[in-house]
Amino acid sequence: MFSTLAPRPALSVTGVSHSFDARKALDDVSLEVAGGSFTALLGINGAGKTTLFNLVTRLFANRSGTIEVCGIDVRREPGGALARLGVVFQSRAIDPNLSVEQNFAYQGALYGIASDEARRRGKVLMERWGLADRMHDRVRALSGGQARRAEIAGALIHRPRLLLCDEATAGLDVAARRAIVDDVHALARDDGVGVLWATHLIDEIAPEDMVVMLHEGRVIATGPARNIAGKDDLASVFLAKTGAGAEALA
Amino acid sequence: MTAETEEGAAPGTLTPDAAMRDTTRAWAICAYGIIWREGLRFMQQKERFLSALVRPLVWLFIFAAGLRAVLGLSIIEPYETYILYEVYVVPGLCAMIQLFQGMQSSLSMVYDRETGAMRTLLISPFPRWFLLAAKLLASVVVSTVQVYAFLLVAALWDIKMPAKGMLALLPALFLSGFLLGAIGLFLSSAIRQLENFAGVMNFVIFPMFFASSALYPLWRIREGSPLLYDIAALNPFTHCVELIRYALYLKVNWDALGVVVPCGLVFFYAAVRAYDPVRGSIGRRRG
Numbered sequence: 001m002f003s004t005l006a007p008r009p010a011l012s013v014t015g016v017s018h019s020f021d022a023r024k025a026l027d028d029v030s031l032e033v034a035g036g037s038f039t040a041l042l043g044i045n046g047a048g049k050t051t052l053f054n055l056v057t058r059l060f061a062n063r064s065g066t067i068e069v070c071g072i073d074v075r076r077e078p079g080g081a082l083a084r085l086g087v088v089f090q091s092r093a094i095d096p097n098l099s100v101e102q103n104f105a106y107q108g109a110l111y112g113i114a115s116d117e118a119r120r121r122g123k124v125l126m127e128r129w130g131l132a133d134r135m136h137d138r139v140r141a142l143s144g145g146q147a148r149r150a151e152i153a154g155a156l157i158h159r160p161r162l163l164l165c166d167e168a169t170a171g172l173d174v175a176a177r178r179a180i181v182d183d184v185h186a187l188a189r190d191d192g193v194g195v196l197w198a199t200h201l202i203d204e205i206a207p208e209d210m211v212v213m214l215h216e217g218r219v220i221a222t223g224p225a226r227n228i229a230g231k232d233d234l235a236s237v238f239l240a241k242t243g244a245g246a247e248a249l250a
Numbered sequence: 251m252t253a254e255t256e257e258g259a260a261p262g263t264l265t266p267d268a269a270m271r272d273t274t275r276a277w278a279i280c281a282y283g284i285i286w287r288e289g290l291r292f293m294q295q296k297e298r299f300l301s302a303l304v305r306p307l308v309w310l311f312i313f314a315a316g317l318r319a320v321l322g323l324s325i326i327e328p329y330e331t332y333i334l335y336e337v338y339v340v341p342g343l344c345a346m347i348q349l350f351q352g353m354q355s356s357l358s359m360v361y362d363r364e365t366g367a368m369r370t371l372l373i374s375p376f377p378r379w380f381l382l383a384a385k386l387l388a389s390v391v392v393s394t395v396q397v398y399a400f401l402l403v404a405a406l407w408d409i410k411m412p413a414k415g416m417l418a419l420l421p422a423l424f425l426s427g428f429l430l431g432a433i434g435l436f437l438s439s440a441i442r443q444l445e446n447f448a449g450v451m452n453f454v455i456f457p458m459f460f461a462s463s464a465l466y467p468l469w470r471i472r473e474g475s476p477l478l479y480d481i482a483a484l485n486p487f488t489h490c491v492e493l494i495r496y497a498l499y500l501k502v503n504w505d506a507l508g509v510v511v512p513c514g515l516v517f518f519y520a521a522v523r524a525y526d527p528v529r530g531s532i533g534r535r536r537g
Contacts, residue, residue: 079375098290109282111276112277
């Protein structure tokens with residue numbers, strides 16, 4: 001028998017606003033990330049991307065609107081929601097003085113996963129990316145791209161249904177950025193993980209990706225990248241809608 | 251362990267196990283993981299261990315040796331005979347180790363917050379009070395190891411203390427470490443930048459240490475300055491020192507216990523509240 005109910009989105013944000021004193025950082029933001037989809041949250045610096053991430057991860061409390069992870073309200077049941085999401089922050093959150101597998105063990109512990117199991121799961125992911133031989137190396141000995149992959153693997157140790165990546169390729173060269181973006185696309189496609197990928201770099205977005213454009217705390221466009229772009233390229237449309245200079249996308 | 255299946259989840263190698271946190275074992279794994287990481291970081295920073303050990307030893311072997319001839323000590327509780335000044339300062343130096351460790355732990359939390367590692371901890375699905383309690387426990391464990399290493403060196407230097415006191419000391423160290431760590435935890439929520447931490451040295455560590463019974467008995471302080479005596483008597487650090495001093499001689503200082511436990515709970519509660527995204531200062535900061 002087939003269910004008539006649509007599957008719950010990995011992330012559902014409805015009518016969320018947030019202010020820092022008098023400045024409104026987010027204004028009535030609504031968006032959805034479907035399971036197994038790659039959704040790009042496109043916005044220049046200061047658009048409100050990190051604030052939105054901080055609200056979804058419960059680092060800030062949302063006082064208006066609702067945020068649900070796999071149908072679980074982060075305000076009502078933060079533990080249940082947080083257990084289903086993994087996060088890669090813009091600033092490096094992995095401990096450079098510990099080895100990759102020690103970081104995995106610690107990351108796993110934060111989700112109640114035993115050390116051996118966390119190391120095993122981390123190794124599976126690192127094998128997928130050809131980095132299994134770096135498991136015992138200290139993170140500070142890895143290249144920027146390798147460390148970022150280790151960090152993404154760490155965020156997946158507890159098998160989340162939603163992965164949030166906040167400017168995850170910041171500071172990497174073009175080749176490393178491309179490789180990581182491809183890896184995360186594969187995660188969404190092959191493993192059913194919903195990905196919300198915050199970026200200001202247009203070349204990280206594929207035509208079939210969903211896009212949410214955020215500007216000055218408001219959603220100004222949403223839909224598949226190729227639909228938003230139409231006959232133009234996505235960058236031109238984005239610059240026209242925001243009035244930003246081309247340097248904002250560099 | 252069986253993987254949980256969820257509506258909307260596509261087939262693949264990554265299946266969620268979000269329900270794991272509901273088991274007692276998962277809570278224990280989480281607490282152990284936080285303590286293990288703190289211990290690992292401490293062991294990797296050999297200079298930190300060395301300085302934690304050298305600092306009280308300098309006070310013991312240089313400062314105390316110099317003052318031995320100047321400071322006369324009458325027989326006061328818990329001592330049953332005259333003691334050398336070196337013996338008198340040992341409990342204060344144990345508490346000093348814990349005070350520095352509490353502040354060091356706080357410093358590492360401010361650093362973790364600046365680098366982003368703190369967010370990894372705070373987005374764990376376990377309740378925030380539990381995560382902070384585990385972090386606090388980790389700090390207590392590390393400081394306890396340091397205290398016993400210091401006591402071992404002191405014993406090798408022929409500073410005599412009851413052998414059974416070493417065991418009786420453990421709960422006192424736990425309680426005083428809890429209080430001093432909780433103060434550090436609370437401070438870490440209030441400090442916005444690592445650079446501001448120098449102020450903690452000047453306005454917290456030094457006043458707490460010097461305005462206490464760590465270096466001189468309270469009756470001596472009262473002879474010199476009644477005001478300083480009042481401050482020292484109110485100083486929670488004084489009560490940590492006295493709790494440790496009495497425990498070393500297999501006694502319980504109930505007055506000190508009556509201050510250390512409630513103060514520890516109050517500071518811990520204040521820290522949990524400060525780290526609460528709804529009510530605390532952390533949740534109001536810009537990301």
